[in-house]
Amino acid sequence: MSNAVWALARDNTWYxxxxxxxxxxxxxAIAVDVRNAAAMIAICKDRLAGFS
Incomplete structure (x- = not known):
């Protein structure tokens, strides 16, 4: 995955x-102990916030 991202960035001079x-x-990756679905959703949203 990172190779594909790097190739795209290189093609667009986004070094x-x-x-x-x-x-x-x-x-x-880090291990996270999740006991309910709401907590898992909150963790995932926090992790993906940098991609928006």
Whole structure:
């Protein structure tokens, strides 16, 4: 996934943005203990807020 993002960024000369996106996508996942669906939705929205 990060390779595709980097290729698109490079084609459009978005080097800084492509590098940041690739770094974000390659970071290790974190474990989160979720006990209900509402909490999971809140966590996902928080994680994806930077992509809007």
């Amino acid at each position: 800084r943005e492509g590098e940041q996106a690739a770094r974000y996508l390659q970071r290790p």
